[in-house]
Amino acid sequence: MKILLPEPLTASAFAPFGEVIAVNAAQRHFSINGGNTERYHDLAELVPGPDGKLIVSLFRGQPRALPFAIEMLERHPLGSQAFMPLGDQPYLIVVAPPGPPPGPDDLRAFLAQPGAGVNYAPGTWHHPLLALNAVSDFLVIDRSGPGNNCDETAITPPVQLALA
């Protein structure tokens, strides 16, 4: 089985898929609250899509065992979906760019550290949550609204996600 190894998560590497939500990915920050607080401003393009609205939810994911077989990806064609980790563990991301259903050679993986979230642009293919090491909570901002907003595609043959 083809082995897929993660890259470090950086704003530039992740740009084809959406945005990184992290202090060190901010293009603009400024002081507020009389100097008490630094605001790292407007870090992702949140897209509610046609007749949709943005909602906030919490996802609690069980940790995955590695190596892990990537057998499918999903996409949300109508709206964005942002994930922010709330705990102290890293997690994994597997994506392919918006467009036709991807094959095994189209996948890229990223290792995200605590404090770094991602926002998937509408249509970005991605694997469901890949928590590591412990049960992990994420804040999620995504779309509620009419229409089909979830497509799945099989990855054939599967690829093997590993850390090294």
Add this chain to the structure above:
Amino acid sequence: MKILLPEPLTASAFAPFGEVIAVNAAQRHFSINGGNTERYHDLAELVPGPDGKLIVSLFRGQPRALPFAIEMLERHPLGSQAFMPLGDQPYLIVVAPPGPPPGPDDLRAFLAQPGAGVNYAPGTWHHPLLALNAVSDFLVIDRSGPGNNCDETAITPPVQLALA
């Protein structure tokens, strides 16, 4: 100076001011991702307001020293503002209901634990970030758009926020 002591943060106690964003405040949750993940669904009413859009930012706050004098509150009349703590420290919330500028007797305080965020409804009077113990990061979902979306009011005389 009048002393203001925090209550525990619960969804029902906080209801006049907005919503609590926490697993144990969810009215609805269900399993997704083939059973890997539990989704605690749609935890807050996010309001972009007239001609506005929702944006996501990170706030990095310096810890406050207690007791702390509450000398002002602010409100965002046009949109909601949600705060989710990303670290492992508790924090404090001081609020007054939407309506006329509050006086010292109108204030309520809440002690929020890690894993529990809040969403201020449009117009809810609130003190700027009150981190405790350590430099603390929060994910913030609020409004970007035209018009004045921040009013401040003085609390006269100030009240003293303390833990006990």
